[in-house]
Amino acid sequence: MRTRFLVTGISLLSLWVTSLSVSAMPRAYVTNEKDNTLSVIDMNTFEVTDTLDIGERPRGFILSADQSHAYICASDSDRIQIIDLDTHTIVGDLPSGEDPETIALHPNGTTIYTANEDDALLTVIDIPSSQVIAQIDVGVEPEGLAVSHDGRMMVVTSETTNMVHWIDTNTHENIANSLVDARPRDAHFTADDKHLWVSSEIGGTVTIFDTQTKQKAHTLSFDVKGVYRDKIQPVGILLMRDSPYAFVALGPANRVAVVNTNTFEIEKYIVVGRRVWQLAFNQDQSLLLTTNGVSGDVSVINTETLNVEKTVKVGRYPWGIAVKWK
Amino acid sequence: MKKAKVWIGISTLLLSVSALHAHVHAQIQSGSKYKGQAEAQQNTTNMVYLKLKRPTPAGTPSYLISPTDEGIAGAEIGIEDANITGKFLGYSLTLAHINALDSAATDAITHAPVVLIDSPDAQYQEAVRSVVSINPSALVVNVASGKDTFRRMHCELNVLHTYPSYQMKTDALGQWLRTKRLSSVLTLRGAHESDEAYLDAFLRTAKKFKLNIVEKKTWQASFDLRRSAFSEIPLFTRTKKPYDAIFAADTQSQYAYSLPFNTHLIVPIMGSAGLKPLGWHFTHEQWGARQLQNRFKDKFSRTMNEVDFAAYAAIIAISTALQRSDSSDFKNNDSQMHESVTGTRLFNALVEGQLSIAAYKGRQLTFRKGTRQLRQPMALAHEEALVTHAPLSGFLHQLDELDTLGDATTTCKDAL
Numbered sequence: 144m145r146t147r148f149l150v151t152g153i154s155l156l157s158l159w160v161t162s163l164s165v166s167a168m169p170r171a172y173v174t175n176e177k178d179n180t181l182s183v184i185d186m187n188t189f190e191v192t193d194t195l196d197i198g199e200r201p202r203g204f205i206l207s208a209d210q211s212h213a214y215i216c217a218s219d220s221d222r223i224q225i226i227d228l229d230t231h232t233i234v235g236d237l238p239s240g241e242d243p244e245t246i247a248l249h250p251n252g253t254t255i256y257t258a259n260e261d262d263a264l265l266t267v268i269d270i271p272s273s274q275v276i277a278q279i280d281v282g283v284e285p286e287g288l289a290v291s292h293d294g295r296m297m298v299v300t301s302e303t304t305n306m307v308h309w310i311d312t313n314t315h316e317n318i319a320n321s322l323v324d325a326r327p328r329d330a331h332f333t334a335d336d337k338h339l340w341v342s343s344e345i346g347g348t349v350t351i352f353d354t355q356t357k358q359k360a361h362t363l364s365f366d367v368k369g370v371y372r373d374k375i376q377p378v379g380i381l382l383m384r385d386s387p388y389a390f391v392a393l394g395p396a397n398r399v400a401v402v403n404t405n406t407f408e409i410e411k412y413i414v415v416g417r418r419v420w421q422l423a424f425n426q427d428q429s430l431l432l433t434t435n436g437v438s439g440d441v442s443v444i445n446t447e448t449l450n451v452e453k454t455v456k457v458g459r460y461p462w463g464i465a466v467k468w469k
Numbered sequence: 470m471k472k473a474k475v476w477i478g479i480s481t482l483l484l485s486v487s488a489l490h491a492h493v494h495a496q497i498q499s500g501s502k503y504k505g506q507a508e509a510q511q512n513t514t515n516m517v518y519l520k521l522k523r524p525t526p527a528g529t530p531s532y533l534i535s536p537t538d539e540g541i542a543g544a545e546i547g548i549e550d551a552n553i554t555g556k557f558l559g560y561s562l563t564l565a566h567i568n569a570l571d572s573a574a575t576d577a578i579t580h581a582p583v584v585l586i587d588s589p590d591a592q593y594q595e596a597v598r599s600v601v602s603i604n605p606s607a608l609v610v611n612v613a614s615g616k617d618t619f620r621r622m623h624c625e626l627n628v629l630h631t632y633p634s635y636q637m638k639t640d641a642l643g644q645w646l647r648t649k650r651l652s653s654v655l656t657l658r659g660a661h662e663s664d665e666a667y668l669d670a671f672l673r674t675a676k677k678f679k680l681n682i683v684e685k686k687t688w689q690a691s692f693d694l695r696r697s698a699f700s701e702i703p704l705f706t707r708t709k710k711p712y713d714a715i716f717a718a719d720t721q722s723q724y725a726y727s728l729p730f731n732t733h734l735i736v737p738i739m740g741s742a743g744l745k746p747l748g749w750h751f752t753h754e755q756w757g758a759r760q761l762q763n764r765f766k767d768k769f770s771r772t773m774n775e776v777d778f779a780a781y782a783a784i785i786a787i788s789t790a791l792q793r794s795d796s797s798d799f800k801n802n803d804s805q806m807h808e809s810v811t812g813t814r815l816f817n818a819l820v821e822g823q824l825s826i827a828a829y830k831g832r833q834l835t836f837r838k839g840t841r842q843l844r845q846p847m848a849l850a851h852e853e854a855l856v857t858h859a860p861l862s863g864f865l866h867q868l869d870e871l872d873t874l875g876d877a878t879t880t881c882k883d884a885l
Binding site: 260261263282283284301302303304305306308320322325326344345346347371373376395 | 550553554557558756757760763764767792825826827831832833870
């Protein structure tokens with residue numbers, strides 16, 4: 144009995160020591176799909192300070208509104224895990240349905256959306272009560288999720304149905320469906336919610352919709368010298384808050400495209416690691432981080448100079464990424 | 470401009486029907502599965518899967534006999550995927566299975582714009598002829614034969630091939646051999662005519678990639694190898710000159726399974742054993758393939774093979790065509806094809822329109838105009854893992870890297 148107390152005491156102490164050692168801010172978190180781990184990167188030193196064991200096949204990763212917690216899609220464990228970002232411990236999970244791949248948070252901070260890839264469903268979860276509020280029938284292999292900044296509308300893309308499904312967040316009704324090029328992945332609303340950007344991995348394009356009319360406003364295609372067209376596979380998209388730039392990860396082209404959002408011109412292709420996938424900014428958007436699946440690392444891009452400043456080795460198949468600064 | 474107009478047409482249609490498709494289920498218990506019911510008007514396209522029996526030669530090891538639902542299972546998964554998409558767009562697909570060309574089959578084929586053919590090579594031509602005599606405009610898709618001469622036949626008919634040609638397979642091997650700097654090859658074949666077709670493709674590959682054929686041998690399947698392979702195979706594979714690799718054509722599983730670790734010179738075996746060039750391998754998981762593999766395994770309790778994939782790809786190609794308007798014969802009509810389906814319209818959209826399909830291979834797949842063969846990467850795999858996908862880097866083509874695999878001629882009618 145006494146020994147057990149002692150052991151508990153020691154482990155608590157070590158936990159406390161660990162939490163002290165990881166408390167430097169800001170930090171980036173990266174899910175490693177094939178390692179079932181979460182890499183923690185100190186954004187001051189760009190070193191991996193911790194690697195945490197989490198659920199199986201972790202992919203989508205987002206922070207809670209106050210950044211005290213994060214939600215992890217542990218696809219093969221069929222759950223969304225909640226991790227406390229102060230103690231780096233898993234403190235619970237949300238009822239996600241089977242095979243959650245990606246997640247998005249409503250601006251209200253209490254509603255979370257997840258795509259159940261194997262069941263062609265969008266699940267809506269209320270965080271405080273940990274209840275499933277609704278499940279909405281969508282296309283095959285739902286993937287990309289985006290909630291408008293005003294919180295009124297959200298979209299989900301379906302990879303095999305090649306559609307964007309527009310959902311009213313009040314009624315949970317599917318209000319429209321739009322075809323896009325093959326295998327849509329990521330979706331993002333512009334800061335003013337007037338446009339929606341959707342990447343098509345196999346189609347090799349990014350479609351920009353007018354959110355009012357749900358009509359296609361622009362289509363971006365990419366052309367990288369010395370790279371076969373079908374190796375240019377747009378996946379992650381990120382739009383800058385204050386400057387007219389968007390970044391598009393181009394998968395096995397191993398590049399991130401820099402798009403001027405006023406002219407829709409592609410101004411630069413930044414060479415990063417192999418099979419670049421998802422993207423995240425730091426707080427002031429001076430840095431852009433990319434997860435590079437095949438090379439198992441994270442590239443750190445200076446958004447001013449558009450150069451890669453650092454490459455950080457993480458686990459096998461890094462997938463989701465987010466930066467905590469609070 | 471034209472494209473934009475078509476798109477607006479489609480999205481207007483979508484907006485008008487989409488409200489009907491909204492399915493919301495409140496308070497669904499975690500773990501329960503929701504199946505949607507489509508209330509909207511659906512245009513149904515009937516398809517037929519014609520599976521003619523493959524005779525199993527005596528002495529075939531039981532574990533090498535194909536699953537009885539081979540191909541059909543792939544088609545069924547394709548139908549499920551297509552119908553989820555179709556429910557948002559107002560179409561659905563049905564699939565009837567037939568095993569013989571009897572009167573019931575005639576009835577089914579008469580009402581089916583699409584017929585998938587899964588036939589032994591010996592009956593393939595007759596099967597195509599019978600189908601088009603019943604339904605002349607039917608789109609026929611070969612989902613199980615690799616014979617190259619079939620790609621130079623039926624030029625006037627609506628015939629497509631989603632199963633890779635032998636030439637695509639052997640060119641993938643040729644690229645691997647060249648990459649590994651192995652240039653002297655011993656070729657083996659069985660007595661079956663399909664083995665001859667597979668070997669012929671390899672010999673054309675050898676010429677193209679300047680490989681040296683050391684010797685060509687034929688296995689006479691006169692006895693069961695399994696108790697005597699250790700003594701028989703070294704004799705069979707002894708040659709005057711050394712070789713770097715062995716290509717074995719054994720479409721009937723009569724001897725190639727005994728080659729690895731048994732040959733006179735211990736070298737890589739490829740073709741029907743060892744390193745196999747395949748349209749699909751169960752270990753492939755990139756580009757979302759893992760999702761398809763999981764869905765397949767959950768439903769059929771076995772792994773997905775290349776005939777299943779060929780059938781799946783055929784269904785997905787049809788589904789993709791049904792979503793689009795047909796620019797080639799509906800120039801001023803923005804309606805989607807599923808509103809009036811014919812085999813000819815589907816064929817034109819896929820071949821003349823070069824409509825591309827996405828099927829978990831990381832590339833847009835299209836049909837070659839000349840041979841009506843689906844362009845696709847080839848998996849190079851052994852029993853336990855995928856080695857890589859061909860085309861391998863460094864093999865270039867002026868138009869499309871995928872055309873380094875197989876017969877990319879632009880004419881159908883010339884002899885091979």
